[in-house]
Amino acid sequence: MSVAVSPAWLRERLEDYPEQTAVVDTRFKLSDEDAGRKAYLEGHIPQAVYLDLNKDMSAKPAKHGGSHPLPDMEMFAAKIGNIGIGHDTTIVIYDQQNDMFAARLWWLLYYAGHEHVYLLDGGLDAWVEQGYEVTTEIPKLEAVNFIPQYREHEKVDIEEVKEKLKNKSATLIDSRSKERYLGKTEPLYAKAGHIPGARHFFWKGVFNENGKWKNTEELAKHFGSLDKDDEIIVSCGSGVSACPNVLALKSAGFRNVKLYPGSFSDWISYEENEVELAEE
Structure with missing residues (x-):
C-alpha cells in the first residue's frame, strides 16, 4: 500500500483525466488558523480546493473528545460531495510539504470508505520546485452524491x-x-x-x-x-x-x-x- 505520488504523476493526471481528478489543499498552522486559507488564495495547484483542519476536518472541542475531535461524518461526507468528489474520483491531497494535515484528510476519506486517495509527496513545495504552474483561480465545482461506507474498525x-x-x-x-x-x-x-x-x-x-x-x-x-x-x-x-x-x-x-x-x-x-x- 503506497499512497504518495510525485508532482509529475499529478501533473500528468490533471492533463489526461481532469474531470476524474480532485486536488485538495490542506495547508494549516496551529498557531494561525487563517494562514492556510490565506496561502491557498495567494496561490495553489490548478483545480485545487481548500479544506480547513478546524472547520472541515474537525468538530468543535468539547469537555471530552480531544482538541480536534472528528467532524460530524455526515456533514463531512456532504462537504466532500459538494466539492465534486464521488467514489470514483481520484483524490490527491497536499500540504506545504509533507505535513500532518494532508494525512488527516487522507484518514478521514479512508475511514469514509473512499478507495482512491493519494498524498502529493513533498507537497506544494515539491510541485513548485518542478516548475509547475500555481494559480489563484478558484475552480468551479459541480456537486455529486458521496455516500460514505464507514470503516468503523479503523x-x-x-x-x-x-x-x-x-x-x-x-x-x-x-x-x-x-x-x-x-x-x-x-x-x-x-x-x-x-x-x-x-x-x-x-x-x-x-x-x-x-x-x-x-x-x-x-x-x-x-x-x-x-x-x-x-x-x-x-x-x-x-x-x-x-x-x-x-x-x-x-x-x-x-x-x-x-x-x-x-x-x-x-x-x-x-x-x-x-x-x-x-x-x-
Whole structure:
C-alpha cells in the first residue's frame, strides 16, 4: 500500500483525466488558523480546493473528545460531495510539504470508505520546485452524491484504549515529539507526559532526509520493533499528527492499525487518568 505520488504523476493526471481528478489543499498552522486559507488564495495547484483542519476536518472541542475531535461524518461526507468528489474520483491531497494535515484528510476519506486517495509527496513545495504552474483561480465545482461506507474498525475510543492497555491486547504508540512524550515541554495542554504504556514513534520519522515519504522497506525497518500481528493503536495530541503514522504503518504492511482520535488531549480531560513521564 503506497499512497504518495510525485508532482509529475499529478501533473500528468490533471492533463489526461481532469474531470476524474480532485486536488485538495490542506495547508494549516496551529498557531494561525487563517494562514492556510490565506496561502491557498495567494496561490495553489490548478483545480485545487481548500479544506480547513478546524472547520472541515474537525468538530468543535468539547469537555471530552480531544482538541480536534472528528467532524460530524455526515456533514463531512456532504462537504466532500459538494466539492465534486464521488467514489470514483481520484483524490490527491497536499500540504506545504509533507505535513500532518494532508494525512488527516487522507484518514478521514479512508475511514469514509473512499478507495482512491493519494498524498502529493513533498507537497506544494515539491510541485513548485518542478516548475509547475500555481494559480489563484478558484475552480468551479459541480456537486455529486458521496455516500460514505464507514470503516468503523479503523478507530477506537478511550474506553477501548483503557481496556486494551489493561489486558495488553494492543500496542499504543504516541506520535508527538520526544520532548512532549517525556513531558519535558507541553505547549498546548494543561498536563504533560504521555498515556501510560504508550511507546514513542515521532510522526516525522516516516520521512527520509529529503523530507519525502520513506518507501515500504524503509518504513518496515522504522517500525521493526513492532509485531505485525499485533493490534496497533496510534495516538498523538489530538488525532492529527497520528495520521502520518497510521498511513505509514499500513504502507509497511501492518493490517490491524487503528486511530485514537481523541489522543492525549482526550485522555487528560478525565481527571482520574494518570500520565507517565518515563520512557516506556
